Amino acid sequence: MTSSESSAVLDTARRAREAAALLAPLPRKAKDAALLAIADALVARTDEIVAANAQDVARARENGTPESTVDRLALTPERIAAIASDVRDVVGLPDPVGEVVRGSTLPNGLELRQVRVPLGVVGIIYEARPNVTVDAAALCLKSGNAALLRGSSSAYASNTALIAVLRDAVASTGIPADAIQLVPGESRESVNELMRARGLVDVLIPRGGASLIRTVVEGSTVPVIETGVGNCHVYVDADADLQMAVDILINSKAQRVSVCNSAETLLVHADIADAFVPVALAALKDSGVTVHGDAAVQKFSADVVPATAEDWDTEYLSYDIAAAVVGSLDEAVAHIRRHSSGHTEAIVTRSQAEARRFVQLVDSTAVMVNASTRFTDGSQFGFGAEIGISTQKLHARGPMGLPELTSTKYVVTGDGHLRDAAPTVLPPSC
Template sequence: MTADTDLREQVHAAARRARVAANALALLHRADKDKALLAMADALRAHAEPVLEANAADVAAGRESGMASGLLDRLTLTEARIDGIAGGLTKVANLPDPVGETVRGSTLANGLRLTQVRVPMGVVGMVYEARPNVTVDAAGLALKSGNAALLRGSSSAAHTNAALVEVLRDALTGVGLPADAVQLLPCEDRASVRHLITARGLVDLVIPRGGAGLIQSVVNEATVPTVETGVGNCHVYVDASADLDMAERLVINSKARRPSVCNSAETVLVHAEVAEKFVPSLATALRLAGVTVHADERFAALAPGVLPATDEDWDVEYLSMDIAAGVVDSLDEAIKHIARHGSGHTEAIITSDIAAANAFTTRVDSAAVMVNASTAFTDGEEFGMGAEIGISTQKQHARGPMALPELTTTKWIVWGQGHTRPA
């Protein structure tokens, strides 16, 4: 048996165990699932120290290997971050159970009663980079929606993910649920990703989370159904009627609050009518916040010291303290720029003109469109979902932050009284 064949069998065996666990989870009542989620949250807080020790080893290795600052930030756990991750599980426990929800129903003229109800997907695979929070979020959301989770994290977070999954599995067995509801797949060889995303019939859905290369690789190579999650080339457009003090606060928050996440703004566009007044103060505020500006000629003329923008700057997801900046002559030009360069994740308009806001929200084709609000709000927890398993930028099945309903599918239940269909 070759090493690749052996790895394939490991992944497929895990998927078969996950199916057994998923069949058990699908029968659980909400109270059982919520009890397990709360036990998982308590266990994470109680075992924070070994998790942090494991994470420290991963962070040290990442720093030594020259990992980008954005990824290093996503990889790093603190006691506060662990508490926040555990809190996400508690929030998920407090959310309604989507399984069994009636989506629609009717009684036909012939007396047949039709009901479409939500049911679990089954076995859900996650492929993600140095984001240990995804390990817990995915496990919790999968459990609440009645699914088993197969987690394939990156080797850069191997120690952290192993420690987290050990805690979660112990918590599950402690409340009488199958530990195989949460499994961590081998991460040393990229072939494990290939074996997961081509395990059609064993895995029901795969969700990739990470950079553009990871997402496109999974989407293009998978034979298992996938959800394309978001590369976040997010834009903030400052309209001619904008409250400029508000605009400055929102641009800074959208960019500098946490630049390593996908809802961070990567481009700011300023209407020409307010550029002369706004650009100098915005450039100063960005500089003081530690942000490097890559500007077009019109923006740069009003903000000496910024870097010239290249063609690539308009399309890049920096995930760092960098932002592209430009001046546009109209709302229409801003919308066209976003259509040409955006990734379909989140765009924001700062305006006091209702007509401009309506035009922007109608014409911009992205998963989330903000009016006078930071792009940072595109987040499952902020949307009241407890946590998210990803932000979908596709248009089928799910779009935007995905949480419990998006991890279900539906079935039709038809009740008759001896009905037969005429020839």
């Protein structure tokens, strides 16, 4: 990156910081009006967005990009309408800014309140998912933050078109257009410059594969909220309803394979393996899923690919799943602890005791009992469009909605209160 390009990134961050200061005190009514303008503009300018996205999709296919990745990149009128609907859903959510987290009157009469405030300037670094551009901008705007968006070069045309629509929409309501900006540059150096913009950018949120997240976490001087990859498990317990287990497995794996909350590993209790595994293999085959199984799974079908050590740690994001037979719930939990990314795990069982034990022992951001892993999602949880799913344990964990995009400050109100001076401690006499 040239010095002029580096200056452009920093200049973008400075403008975002100025916009953030104007955003922070805005009332909910003003922010919601801007969000409604965004939703309307997305629908009105769908053809423009789809045309730009078609350039990215064509280039991706020319470069031999896997279809699962192309699917994440593609925007259709239906997907744009759904994105606009998600923005409208955010309008209906409570504004977290100003919420009193806790408060009390101290013994000396001081009134103490801890209130939510915007983080400030939020940078989001993400891969070929242009829907993130809108999701991130909407959540940042609602929570009073300026958004610096750095998508991958593979979605550059799409993101450029989307940002133009978003900026025009918010400006039409009187909010500074610089509240939403695309980080200039397509090279890795523009990402590096953003990661070094400590003092201008308050927090970075990476969304994407393990390599991207590791690069940002290890290389950033700006604080990072770490989102995680999704090596999610479905464990079918000895006391499972087999039809329910098949339905949950297929929905978890095949409903949409290119997302982080799709299942990547199936674990089956040995006591029901003979009854369940053949049915599960047939259902997975009908759904187009290739099974990478251990020896116990392989014996049920010649179609099963022998699993390697790498399969247990793989986030496929494709029509593939690893499968193993385990001797107990504890063995299933031990497998999950070794190989899970800490995203989402599910148990299918009719036993309340086994469900409780699984929930207690599994340390992931979300644990499903008799439900698909696909429910780990901000929209499904009622948070509105999410900014990511955090697998770390500090500040935010799980689907990150509006409250996770705020910090807090203490407001202390007195009536001329003065702190008593500490008593003077005289040194001992000689």
